[in-house]
Amino acid sequence: TRSTRPQRLLGAVQKNATRGDPCSVIQAIDHFCRNKEWAMNVGDEKGCILDAVVSEVNPATVLELGTYCGYSTVRIARLLPPDAKLITLEFNPDFAAIARQVIAWAGLEEKVQLVEGASGDWIPRMKEQFGVKTFDLVFLDHWKDRYLPDTKLMEECGILRKGSVLLADNVICPGTPDYLEFVRNSPRYESQYFKSHLEYTKVEDGLEKSVFLG
Numbered sequence: 785t786r787s788t789r790p791q792r793l794l795g796a797v798q799k800n801a802t803r804g805d806p807c808s809v810i811q812a813i814d815h816f817c818r819n820k821e822w823a824m825n826v827g828d829e830k831g832c833i834l835d836a837v838v839s840e841v842n843p844a845t846v847l848e849l850g851t852y853c854g855y856s857t858v859r860i861a862r863l864l865p866p867d868a869k870l871i872t873l874e875f876n877p878d879f880a881a882i883a884r885q886v887i888a889w890a891g892l893e894e895k896v897q898l899v900e901g902a903s904g905d906w907i908p909r910m911k912e913q914f915g916v917k918t919f920d921l922v923f924l925d926h927w928k929d930r931y932l933p934d935t936k937l938m939e940e941c942g943i944l945r946k947g948s949v950l951l952a953d954n955v956i957c958p959g960t961p962d963y964l965e966f967v968r969n970s971p972r973y974e975s976q977y978f979k980s981h982l983e984y985t986k987v988e989d990g991l992e993k994s995v996f997l998g
């Protein structure tokens with residue numbers, strides 16, 4: 785049977801990237817998506833903004849919602865200090881299987897814990913299951929109608945601390961209007977919009993960075 789796009793994306797990584805070299809994995813995926821088949825990775829342009837925020841926060845603990853093929857997982861994990869931990873949630877087993885191989889090809893397995901399951905089920909269990917009290921950085925890139933409910937859930941579960949940074953992809957395209965309205969109007973967040981473009985296109989999109997004020 786015909787391969788899937790994530791399988792072809794993994795093939796491009798295994799063919800063109802060097803094992804243990806995260807930058808070559810990122811470049812291989814961006815080249816594949818720009819020249820062969822578009823895929824919903826955060827991409828190189830928004831990826832540079834993601835890199836800047838990760839470097840600024842220098843997080844010890846990171847939560848990613850929506851792994852997909854692991855592109856942003858690799859982008860973030862490659863910048864983390866040695867004993868930092870990135871937990872990434874993905875409920876589609878086929879995507880999770882591809883992402884594990886992409887993360888392994890980049891040589892970043894030690895820094896990444898990929899959890900197969902729904903964010904709503906796992907956010908309440910972060911403390912007991914993984915011994916993580918709070919997250920310094922959360923990257924939201926899963927179903928767009930889950931950004932707001934999961935943010936409220938993270939607040940309720942106490943996994944955000946004063947200064948925790950939420951970075952949300954696609955706040956313009958496809959758009960997350962309810963989430964954007966919430967973080968921009970809530971007194972508990974200091975929000976900033978980073979204008980960019982939808983991955984591999986000229987369409988406007990951007991990232992919203994929201995600092996939880998406790």
Ligand SMILES: Cc1ncnc2c1ncn2[C@@H]1O[C@H](/C=C/CNC(=O)c2cc(-c3ccc(F)cc3)cc(O)c2O)C[C@H]1O
Nearest residue numbers: 824850851852873874875876901902903925926927957958
């Ligand atoms: C609740 C929950 N828990 C765990 N994993 C979850 C989850 N909801 C989705 N996921 C997983 O994250 C991934 C989903 C991401 C959703 N992202 C998107 O739908 C998405 C869509 C576009 C886009 C833009 C313009 C167009 F014309 C077409 C598409 C661009 C992007 O950057 C995106 O992230 C894969 C899915 O299995």
Ligand SMILES: [Mg+2]
Nearest residue numbers: 826925953954
């Ligand atoms: Mg996205």
